[in-house]
Amino acid sequence: MESLYNILPKDGDVNFFPHLFTEEESDVYLNDLQHEIEWKQEPITIYGRTVMQPRLTAWHGDSGKIYAYSGITMQPRAWTPALLKIKQRIETVSPVVFNSALLNLYRDQHDSMGWHRDNEKELGINPVIGSVSFGATRTFQFRYYTDKSLKRSLELAHGSFLLMQGKTQHHWEHSLPKRSAAKGVRVNITFRVIK
Ligand SMILES: O=C(O)CCC(=O)C(=O)O
Ligand SMILES: [Fe+2]
Secondary structure (H helix, E strand, O other): OOOOOOOOOOOOEEEEEOOOOOHHHHHHHHHHHHHHOOOEOOEEEEOOEEEEOOOEEEEEEOOOOOEEEOOEEEOOEOOOHHHHHHHHHHHOOOOOOOOEEEEEEEOOOOOOEEEEOOOOHHHOOOOOEEEEEEEOOEEEEEEEOOEEEEEEEEEEOOOEEEEEEOOHHHHEEEEEOOOOOOOOOEEEEEEEOOO
C-alpha cells in the first residue's frame, strides 16, 4: 500500500490511496456499477427551491439505515456483490466497518457536486467517509469553512480511495466542480457509517 500523509494542513484528517484498486479491477467495477445499479436523477431542495441534481445517484446499505440528504429521504437498496467486495477492500485500510453508501454517477464534464460538508447528524460527531472513484479522473476540492480562500485539491483517478475522518466535516467543505474539458463517465461511492 502507498504511504500516507494527511493532505489537509489543519483541523481535519484526509488520506489518499491513489491505487487501492488495480487498473483491471477498476475496469470491471466501473462496468459492473454502470450496469447493475439503478441510477436515478433525483430532485434536491436547497433554500426552498427544488431543482434536479446535476448527476445520477443511488443509495445502498444495511437494511434500516435511512438517510436524509438535502431534502431527500433515501431508503437503502441491498448491497450488490460488487459493492460488498469494494467495501471489504476499503475496510482493510479504514478504521470502521461501513454500513451504507451513497453512489454518484457523473455522466460527463457537466455533472458535478457543489460545496458541502457531510455533517448530517446520523453520521455522528466525527464522520468517517470512504470515497472510491472509478472512471474519468476528476478534480476534488477542499476549502476551509471559515476562510474560504484556504483550499486544497486533488485528482481522483480510476481505482483511487480517499478516506476522510476526524474533524474534517466540521472545518472543511468539499466539492467536485464542473469542467470545461471533455470528461467521460465517473462513478464515485462514498461509504458511510449511519448511527
Ligand atoms: O464524487 C465525489 O468524489 C464526491 C462525492 C461526495 O462528496 C458525496 O457523495 O458526499
Ligand atoms: Fe461529500
